Amino acid sequence: MNTQVLTNLDFALNYVSEWGWAVMPLHSIGSDAKCTCGKVDCPSPGKHPLTKNGSLDASKDFAQIEAWFKQWPEANIGIATGPGSGIVVLDVDMAKGAHSSSLIFGDVDLTIFTTPKVKTGAGLHFYYKYPAGIDIKNSASRLGPFIDVRGDGGYVVAPPSIHASGKRYEFQNSHSELAEFPKDWIDKLQAQAPPPVSTTANGASNGTGPVAAAGPASFVVPPPPPGVVMPDAISQGSRNQTLTSVAGRLRHGGLSEGAIYAALNIENQRVCTPPLGDDEIRHIAFSVGRYAPQTPIDPAADPLDPNAPPDHENTLRPYLFRDFMAQVFEEKEILGFHIGKRDIAIIQAATNAGKTTLLRNIGMCMAAGRPFEPFYEGMRPVKIAYFDFENDAQDVQRDLGQMFTVFTPGEVRELEENYIVIPKGLMGGELFQFNTHEKWANELIEKNGVEFIIVDNVSAAYDLNDENSNAEVTKKVIKPLLKMAYTGNCAFLFAHHYGKKKNELEHAGVHAGRGASALQALSRTVINMFGDVSKGEPVTVECAKRKTDGGQNYTRVFKLEADRWFHATHYVQAEKLTAYKTIRRHMVTVQYPETVTKADLITLFEAEFKEDAIKKAVDELFKDGFLEKPSHGQYCGAKPKAAAVPGDMPPARNYVDTDEKED
Numbered sequence: 024m025n026t027q028v029l030t031n032l033d034f035a036l037n038y039v040s041e042w043g044w045a046v047m048p049l050h051s052i053g054s055d056a057k058c059t060c061g062k063v064d065c066p067s068p069g070k071h072p073l074t075k076n077g078s079l080d081a082s083k084d085f086a087q088i089e090a091w092f093k094q095w096p097e098a099n100i101g102i103a104t105g106p107g108s109g110i111v112v113l114d115v116d117m118a119k120g121a122h123s124s125s126l127i128f129g130d131v132d133l134t135i136f137t138t139p140k141v142k143t144g145a146g147l148h149f150y151y152k153y154p155a156g157i158d159i160k161n162s163a164s165r166l167g168p169f170i171d172v173r174g175d176g177g178y179v180v181a182p183p184s185i186h187a188s189g190k191r192y193e194f195q196n197s198h199s200e201l202a203e204f205p206k207d208w209i210d211k212l213q214a215q216a217p218p219p220v221s222t223t224a225n226g227a228s229n230g231t232g233p234v235a236a237a238g239p240a241s242f243v244v245p246p247p248p249p250g251v252v253m254p255d256a257i258s259q260g261s262r263n264q265t266l267t268s269v270a271g272r273l274r275h276g277g278l279s280e281g282a283i284y285a286a287l288n289i290e291n292q293r294v295c296t297p298p299l300g301d302d303e304i305r306h307i308a309f310s311v312g313r314y315a316p317q318t319p320i321d322p323a324a325d326p327l328d329p330n331a332p333p334d335h336e337n338t339l340r341p342y343l344f345r346d347f348m349a350q351v352f353e354e355k356e357i358l359g360f361h362i363g364k365r366d367i368a369i370i371q372a373a374t375n376a377g378k379t380t381l382l383r384n385i386g387m388c389m390a391a392g393r394p395f396e397p398f399y400e401g402m403r404p405v406k407i408a409y410f411d412f413e414n415d416a417q418d419v420q421r422d423l424g425q426m427f428t429v430f431t432p433g434e435v436r437e438l439e440e441n442y443i444v445i446p447k448g449l450m451g452g453e454l455f456q457f458n459t460h461e462k463w464a465n466e467l468i469e470k471n472g473v474e475f476i477i478v479d480n481v482s483a484a485y486d487l488n489d490e491n492s493n494a495e496v497t498k499k500v501i502k503p504l505l506k507m508a509y510t511g512n513c514a515f516l517f518a519h520h521y522g523k524k525k526n527e528l529e530h531a532g533v534h535a536g537r538g539a540s541a542l543q544a545l546s547r548t549v550i551n552m553f554g555d556v557s558k559g560e561p562v563t564v565e566c567a568k569r570k571t572d573g574g575q576n577y578t579r580v581f582k583l584e585a586d587r588w589f590h591a592t593h594y595v596q597a598e599k600l601t602a603y604k605t606i607r608r609h610m611v612t613v614q615y616p617e618t619v620t621k622a623d624l625i626t627l628f629e630a631e632f633k634e635d636a637i638k639k640a641v642d643e644l645f646k647d648g649f650l651e652k653p654s655h656g657q658y659c660g661a662k663p664k665a666a667a668v669p670g671d672m673p674p675a676r677n678y679v680d681t682d683e684k685e686d
C-alpha cells in the first residue's frame with residue numbers, strides 16, 4: 024500500500040484557504056529526473072512556470088487552481104511573494120555557502136528563525152510577513168552572501184514540489200506564526216547600491232564599521248593560509264577561491280569590507296579570465312568583512328571561503344552562542360540501519376543467528392535502492408563497501424549469487440555500480456585488517472565515494488589481544504574507527520559476536536554483546552539477533568538502541584528462506600497499540616465516499632479490543648477531528664488537509680503503514 028493522501032491540488036488549495044497565498048503551477052521533475060519542459064539543458068529545472076505570464080498568473084481562485092492541477096496533477100507549486108500574498112521569503116542557499124548567521128545584525132533578534140520555513144533542495148526558505156506600506160523587491164545577496172529575497176513580483180517553489188535533486192520541498196516548524204520582516208533588513212535592502220559596501224573611516228580604521236558590525240566582530244576566525252599572493256592570471260575554476268583567499272588576507276591586515284570590495288574589483292578585472300560578476304565580488308567582500316581583523320590562531324583552515332568544498336578533515340569550528348543558535352545545520356540524512364554519515368551501528372548475534380546473511384541482504388538492498396524494512400526504506404541507492412574479514416571470495420560470491428536473483432534490471436544496474444565487495448585476503452603478506460591497513464581502507468572509501476561501510480566482523484577486522492578490554496578496544500578500535508568515519512564522511516555498520524549463551528542474552532538490551540561495553544556505547548544503533556537458522560528457527564531481531572533518527576525501538580521476527588533472504592514473519596510490538604491508535608491508523612485508509620459503521624469496526628477489531636473500548640475510541644477520534652461523519656452512523660477518515668498543510672507534510676512514504684504489514 025502506498026497511499027498519497029494529499030495531492031498537489033490539495034496543497035495548492037490549502038495555501039489559498041489557510042494562508043491567503045496566491046499560487047501557480049510550475050514545471051516539475053519527471054521520473055527521468057529531468058525538467059518536465061523537456062529541454063535537455065533547462066536552466067531552471069522544476070522551477071519555471073507552466074503558464075504564460077509566470078507569477079502574474081498566480082491566483083487565489085479555486086476554480087482556476089483546480090483547472091490547472093487537473094490539467095497538470097504533478098505540477099510543482101509556486102507561491103507568489105509580495106503584497107498580494109502578504110509574504111516575503113528569504114532564500115538561503117546553503118549549498119553555495121550561505122550562512123543564516125549573516126542575517127543577524129542591528130536589532131535583529133533570533134525569533135526571525137522561528138518563522139515557518141521550507142527545506143529546499145539546496146537550503147532553506149524563510150517566510151515572513153510582508154511589511155505594510157513598503158516596497159520589497161526581489162534581490163540577490165543583499166542581506167548576506169547567497170541569501171536572496173523574494174518580494175514583489177517574485178515567487179517561491181513550495182512543498183510538496185520536487186527539487187531537481189529529487190528531494191521534495193518540505194515545511195519545518197510551519198505551526199509557527201509568520202515572523203515580522205525586521206526593520207534592519209528593510210533598511211539594508213533600501214540602502215543605495217552597491218549594498219553591502221561601506222568605506223567609512225570608522226570601518227577602515229578598526230573594522231567595526233556598519234557592515235563589519237553585522238558580523239561577530241569580537242569573534243576571531245583564523246585567516247587563510249599565509250603565502251597567498253595575487254597571481255598574474257586566474258582562470259575559471261579557481262577565481263572565487265583565489266580572490267577569497269586574497270580578501271581574507273586583506274581583512275586580516277585590517278581593511279574594511281568596502282576597501283576589500285574596491286581592491287577585489289580592480290584585481291578581478293585585471294587578472295580573472297573571464298572576470299567574476301559584481302555580485303560574486305560583493306559576496307566575497309561581505310563574507311570576509313564579517314570577521315574581526317585579528318591574529319591567526321591556526322592557519323590550517325579557511326572557513327571564509329563560501330565556495331570551498333566540504334573539508335571532512337577540518338570540521339571543527341568554534342561558534343559564538345548567537346551564531347551557533349542562528350546557524351542552520353543540515354539535517355542528517357538517514358542512510359540505513361537508522362544511522363547517517365559519521366555514525367556507527369552494531370549488530371550483535373551468537374553463531375548461527377544468520378547475521379552475515381542479514382548483512383548481505385541489507386547491504387545489497389541499500390546499494391540497489393530496494394527497500395528492506397525496517398532497516399532501509401529505499402530512499403535512494405547508497406554506495407556500500409562490504410568488508411568480509413571471515414570469508415573467502417568464492418564463498419561470498421556463491422552466497423551473493425543466490426541472493427542476486429530477486430533484483431529487477433533497474434536495481435541490478437544500481438547494485439553493479441554501488442556495491443564494493445572486499446573479501447578476506449592478504450596484504451603485504453599480512454592478513455588484511457583495519458588496524459594495520461587503515462590508510463588503504465581510507466583511500467578506498469574516499470576514492471570511491473563510499474557512504475556506508477559494512478564490516479563482518481569486529482574481532483576479525485581488528486587485531487585485539489583482549490576484546491573484553493575497554494582500554495584496548497577504545498585505543499585500537501574506537502579512536503581509529505571514529506577517525507575513519509569522520510575523514511571518509513561515511514557510516515559504519517559492524518557485526519559483532521556474542522559470547523554469552525542464548526538465555527543470558529534475552530533482555531540484555533544494548534549490553535548483550537560480548538566484549539567491551541565501549542563499543543556498544545559508541546554505537547548510535549544497537550541491534551541484537553536471537554535464534555538459530557541452522558535449526559530452521561525464526562530469528563528475532565531486536566533494536567535495543569536507536570539514537571540518530573529519533574525512532575522507537577522495535578522487535579521483529581524473520582525467517583531465513585531457501586532463497587537466502589530473510590522474510591519478515593510477524594511483527595512483535597514493543598508496546599501494544601490502543602484501540603484509539605489502531606482505529607486511527609485504519610481509518611486513514613477509509614476515505615469518503617467509502618464509510619464504515621461502529622459495528623463494522625467492532626467486527627474488524629473484536630479480537631484485539633472490547634466492544635466498549637472500540638465505541639469509545641470512535642467517539643474520541645470523531646471529537647478529535649480524525650474521523651468525519653458524512654451521514655448518520657457512517658464514519659470515514661478525516662481528510663488530513665487542514666492539520667497537515669502546511670505543517671507536517673511528510674512525503675507520501677510516511678503514510679505507508681508498515682507497522683501493520685504482515686508477510
Ligand SMILES: [Zn+2]
Nearest residue numbers: 058060065068
Ligand atoms: Zn524546464
